[in-house]
Structures are given as C-alpha cells and as structure tokens.
Amino acid sequence: MKYSIVILLIAFFALSCSGEKAEAPKGEIETPQAKTTADSDTSMRNPNFDYDRYKPITMKALMDTLAVILQAESTGIYIPGVDFSVKVDMVFGGMQRDMDPGKLTALNFAFKSVSFQRAVNLYQHEVLFKDGSDEYWIPVQENILPVMGKELVKGDKVSLYIVWFGAVYDDAGNPEPFLLTNEYWKGPQGKKK
Numbered sequence: 001m002k003y004s005i006v007i008l009l010i011a012f013f014a015l016s017c018s019g020e021k022a023e024a025p026k027g028e029i030e031t032p033q034a035k036t037t038a039d040s041d042t043s044m045r046n047p048n049f050d051y052d053r054y055k056p057i058t059m060k061a062l063m064d065t066l067a068v069i070l071q072a073e074s075t076g077i078y079i080p081g082v083d084f085s086v087k088v089d090m091v092f093g094g095m096q097r098d099m100d101p102g103k104l105t106a107l108n109f110a111f112k113s114v115s116f117q118r119a120v121n122l123y124q125h126e127v128l129f130k131d132g133s134d135e136y137w138i139p140v141q142e143n144i145l146p147v148m149g150k151e152l153v154k155g156d157k158v159s160l161y162i163v164w165f166g167a168v169y170d171d172a173g174n175p176e177p178f179l180l181t182n183e184y185w186k187g188p189q190g191k192k193k
Helices: 057-069 101-113 144-149
Strands: 007-010 077-079 083-096 125-131 134-140 157-169 175-186
Touching: 057 083, 057 134, 057 157, 057 175, 077 101, 083 134, 101 157, 101 175, 125 144, 134 144, 144 175
Parallel strands: 007 077, 134 175
Antiparallel strands: 077 157, 083 125, 083 157, 125 134, 157 175
C-alpha cells in the first residue's frame, strides 16, 4: 500500500520509550509457560513508567473518537498537538507480524520530522489483540516483545498502555491510526499501585 508523505505538523507529545532493541520472533509469539501477575518478569520494564498518564477508555470509544478527529484530514501524515495516552483493556491474540513497510516508513518519517530520533525503529512489529469480535494489529515496542512472549498466552486479558501518535492516509484518503503500545500489564485492571 502506498502512502503519501506530507507532514501536517501541529506539535509533538512525548512518548515513554526506554530499553534496548530486542529481536522479536515472527508469527506466533512463543509462550513456553504463562506466568501469573504475581510472578511476572518485570525486570525489563521501565520502573519510572508513568501509568497514571494513561486514561482508561474502551477500544470502541477510542476508535470512534479517532474517526471524528481524522475525518477532517485526507492525505499524508497527521500528528496531533496533544498528549493522547490511553489504557485499553484487550485480549491477547498470540500472533505477531512485521509492520507494513509503507506504514513503518511513514511512522519513522514522522518520528524524524519531530526530532524524536530515539523512537525510530522502536516499533517494527504488530501484535494481534481482540476486543470482543473485533481484531486489531497494534505496534508494540521491540524491547517489550520478549517479555510479552514469556508472560502471556493467547486469550489472556491485558491492559495496553497506548499513545496515539497520529495517522497516515493511504492514496484513497483512508486513515490508519498510529496506536503505539508503550507498555502492557497482564489482567484487565492494569498495574496495581
């Protein structure tokens, strides 16, 4: 799918990114033994992650909100001028795939255009998540994919800590939102304080 590269830069909001890039498996995410939240391997997680920054919302409400915002644009890349960080409860689908090359190029171009170099190539894979009968392929930071693969099994409930970084429009003017997973927590309640 071809994407136009036109930047409509309004402002930039900060993403929570940390850790080193890790190699991620292709296809099904290996889950040798699921762990409970109590014995979860959190050693790779950022201890300074600001969970409170992410406001709870349903996936349907998020997509409805984005549809209204994105209907005004029709080409290029759109980057919002506000911090749009949300916590969405989903079901882990157990599969991953490489991001579409056009979408990946557009995302990395957007990062570079707002001088956010450390985020370039931080998202290269999408993971399948479900909300009822709806399926969503959502990019996940490369550095948390290995932990996710060890901790989750297909069908597990998970809270995703997502930022909306904007959208890319295809040549027909259809938006594809950049929903980027910065963190997750096993279970629908998210991280407990």
